[in-house]
Amino acid sequence: MNKAKDILRKWVVESSPSTEEVVKEVAQSLRGVDVVSYGPEQLPAGPEVESGALIVVEGRADVILLMKCGIKNVIALNGTKVPDTIIRLTKDKEVTAFLDGDRAGDLILKELQQVADIDYVARAPFGKEVEESTPKEVMRALRERVPINEAKPIAGTGYDRPERGYDRPPDRPERYERQDRGYGRGRYDRGGERGFGRDRDRGYDRPSYDRPGFERQPIPSTPEAPPPTPQLTKPNLPAPVFDVAKDLRGSLEGIVFDETGKELSKMPVSELAEKIPSIDNANVVLFDGVVTQRLLDIAVTKNIKYVIGDRVSDGAKRPPNVSVMTLTDLSSFGPA
Numbered sequence: 001m002n003k004a005k006d007i008l009r010k011w012v013v014e015s016s017p018s019t020e021e022v023v024k025e026v027a028q029s030l031r032g033v034d035v036v037s038y039g040p041e042q043l044p045a046g047p048e049v050e051s052g053a054l055i056v057v058e059g060r061a062d063v064i065l066l067m068k069c070g071i072k073n074v075i076a077l078n079g080t081k082v083p084d085t086i087i088r089l090t091k092d093k094e095v096t097a098f099l100d101g102d103r104a105g106d107l108i109l110k111e112l113q114q115v116a117d118i119d120y121v122a123r124a125p126f127g128k129e130v131e132e133s134t135p136k137e138v139m140r141a142l143r144e145r146v147p148i149n150e151a152k153p154i155a156g157t158g159y160d161r162p163e164r165g166y167d168r169p170p171d172r173p174e175r176y177e178r179q180d181r182g183y184g185r186g187r188y189d190r191g192g193e194r195g196f197g198r199d200r201d202r203g204y205d206r207p208s209y210d211r212p213g214f215e216r217q218p219i220p221s222t223p224e225a226p227p228p229t230p231q232l233t234k235p236n237l238p239a240p241v242f243d244v245a246k247d248l249r250g251s252l253e254g255i256v257f258d259e260t261g262k263e264l265s266k267m268p269v270s271e272l273a274e275k276i277p278s279i280d281n282a283n284v285v286l287f288d289g290v291v292t293q294r295l296l297d298i299a300v301t302k303n304i305k306y307v308i309g310d311r312v313s314d315g316a317k318r319p320p321n322v323s324v325m326t327l328t329d330l331s332s333f334g335p336a
Contacts, residue, residue: 035063039085046072053094061131069135082115096120096145100129106153110289113270121151153250234333241284245330254287
């Protein structure tokens with residue numbers, strides 16, 4: 001029995017890793033892996049981007065943060081325009097879009113809905129970017145993700161950024177008030193003479209501009225203001241288009257009208273490119289989303305005269321026979 005104990009003790013001593021080896025192995029596991037470049041656009045991604053579900057974030061810093069949290073099936077848009085690689089990856093995977101909790105995240109969400117097949121949406125805490133979130137906030141946001149058809153813009157959730165300062169209580173007087181003192185800086189005294197009372201007490205009078213030999217210099221004329229920016233031409237749109245546009249922002253919906261203002265179809269913005277080609281007599285496409293080049297190409301083939309969205313994609317080329325506007329542009333006009 002004693003011999004067996006000695007053999008076991010010797011085996012434990014020789015086979016157990018040293019403290020240095022344990023620390024080295026733990027540090028190596030925490031170091032993680034490097035960000036890879038994926039697709040022809042060289043998008044920042046984790047090493048497991050092609051395995052199972054996929055998480056789409058906005059930038060490289062977001063990818064690094066998620067990888068530190070142990071999430072490696074992640075890829076970044078690397079810009080506001082959705083790359084073709086992302087569109088291809090989202091066709092056959094369960095995809096979660098993890099976006100910043102601000103207005104920019106809302107705009108990217110709209111564009112993703114139009115061109116990619118997104119299943120779920122997760123948002124960083126309100127007013128924060130994904131890369132600014134703590135690991136705890138990241139995991140909570142991913143647990144609380146919602147289906148794409150239930151996702152609402154941050155701007156439409158009722159939250160507002162806190163304003164700086166505070167409102168003064170009505171019963172509290174202004175801290176600093178102008179008081180009528182017996183002297184004034186640069187004012188006319190009661191006698192009508194020009195000068196500071198303090199200077200006159202010292203026997204000093206400021207020079208009078210009416211003395212002989214003094215010539216008044218002409219005051220240089222103020223340069224003329226530049227001409228105002230030309231206003232947009234008022235579109236010839238039926239009144240129902242203006243009425244619907246007032247409450248459209250934040251709905252993530254699109255409406256197609258004919259030339260008389262009759263509503264032909266209503267759909268989520270993610271279905272516009274798919275359903276517009278089958279709608280006849282379409283004249284106006286009004287939607288709470290991003291005007292993309294793909295949508296403008298469809299408008300040309302369908303002879304649609306007006307395409308009105310929340311904003312216009314930077315790379316979109318405006319066709320000469322299609323009037324492209326934003327909801328903000330439209331709100332500056334009233335019904336014809």
